[in-house]
Amino acid sequence: MGIKHSRRALKEAIQGYLFLLPTLFVLLTFIVGPIFYALFLAFHKVQLLGGQGFDFIGLRNFSRITVDQRAHIAIWNTLKYVVIVVPIQTILAMVLAAVLNAGVKGQKFFRIIYFLPTLTSSAVLTLIFMWMFNQSGLINEMLSSIGLPTYNWLGDPRVALNAIMGMNIWSTAPFYMIIYLAALQDIPDSLYEAAELDGANAFKKFMSITVPSLKPVTSFVIIMGLIGTFQLFDQSYIFSAGSGGPNNSTLTVVLLIYQYAFKNIGTMGYAAALAMTLAVIIMIATWLQRKFAQEESLN
Incomplete structure (x- = not known):
């Protein structure tokens, strides 16, 4: 009885996550992902054009706000x-x-x-x-x-x-x-x-x-x-x-x-x-x- 109950609960959980998958994908791709990427950029000097890439500069971008x-x-x-x-x-x-x-x-x-x-x-x-x-x-x-x-x-x-x-x-x-x-x-x-x-x-x-x-x-x-x-x-x-x-x-x-x-x-x-x-x-x-x-x- 316990095994059947656990299998049913697992099946229901999998079905639930499958239904949530499209929404989770949208949230991760367009909300959570950009937030973490922006946080990553905030600690770098970024040159998107010209192939120079990212240079880690720590808190210098934040300290620049105090003098800007x-x-x-x-x-x-x-x-x-x-x-x-x-x-x-x-x-x-x-x-x-x-x-x-x-x-x-x-x-x-x-x-x-x-x-x-x-x-x-x-x-x-x-x-x-x-x-x-x-x-x-x-x-x-x-x-x-x-x-x-x-x-x-x-x-x-x-x-x-x-x-x-x-x-x-x-x-x-x-x-x-x-x-x-x-x-x-x-x-x-x-x-x-x-x-x-x-x-x-x-x-x-x-x-x-x-x-x-x-x-x-x-x-x-x-x-x-x-x-x-x-x-x-x-x-x-x-x-x-x-x-x-x-x-x-x-x-x-x-x-x-x-x-x-x-x-x-x-x-x-x-x-x-x-x-x-x-x-x-x-x-x-x-x-x-x-x-x-x-x-x-x-x-």
């Missing part, structure tokens, strides 16, 4: 982008969801309208915003039509990154709004009815019932926002034509990795070191957020 001024600018721009965009898009998404869940007239229409930016390609949205902020674009046309002076928005380092921030908040908040809308359906109406009997107004109900009930969803939204904002690339690339300008104001870590990996010769290893550093920063930020959320739930 463009890396410092890219990290600062990315951190500033994360610190501003993540809280605003999270709060905006929650407020929009609460408003659309309150039974306002035409809420289905507004849900569709608010969600449209999420359905549009980020490249297309970037081109639209570039046209709006162009010297001959919509914003300057509106300013000139009412007699106000125009401005070179995209050429000003103080404005360029802020324009990308505004565009991303506008385009990503509706996606998280849908997540909040789904979560709001699980909050019992009896809680709001009891709060009304106690004389609570709409703001007090929102702060005392809605926000605490949505803490697990908010934690998820913040983590997804952190991962997405730290990896900002396409909008910055299109805005600056790949340069990170004007004056490195839109240079992000991922854009800098791209420049070192594919535009500069012999710096693929340094680009891999930057990528590993960014991965560590994202993991630390995610861990801190999860730890903070757990402490809040315990309190």
Whole structure:
């Protein structure tokens, strides 16, 4: 009996791994393998063209980050982008969801309208915003039509990154709004009815019932926002034509990795070191957020 049972268990295990084999192959080939290869590159000076191959240089690629001024600018721009965009898009998404869940007239229409930016390609949205902020674009046309002076928005380092921030908040908040809308359906109406009997107004109900009930969803939204904002690339690339300008104001870590990996010769290893550093920063930020959320739930 024991032998039959062990054979059956072995057969089931083999069948299970056979079913998992395609997924495991994809994971190993396109996720796990590239991670280890990038880690390998980070400790080497890499010359992919010309046949020079790989030269082991230890931690020199990582120590170079500490003296690379463009890396410092890219990290600062990315951190500033994360610190501003993540809280605003999270709060905006929650407020929009609460408003659309309150039974306002035409809420289905507004849900569709608010969600449209999420359905549009980020490249297309970037081109639209570039046209709006162009010297001959919509914003300057509106300013000139009412007699106000125009401005070179995209050429000003103080404005360029802020324009990308505004565009991303506008385009990503509706996606998280849908997540909040789904979560709001699980909050019992009896809680709001009891709060009304106690004389609570709409703001007090929102702060005392809605926000605490949505803490697990908010934690998820913040983590997804952190991962997405730290990896900002396409909008910055299109805005600056790949340069990170004007004056490195839109240079992000991922854009800098791209420049070192594919535009500069012999710096693929340094680009891999930057990528590993960014991965560590994202993991630390995610861990801190999860730890903070757990402490809040315990309190």
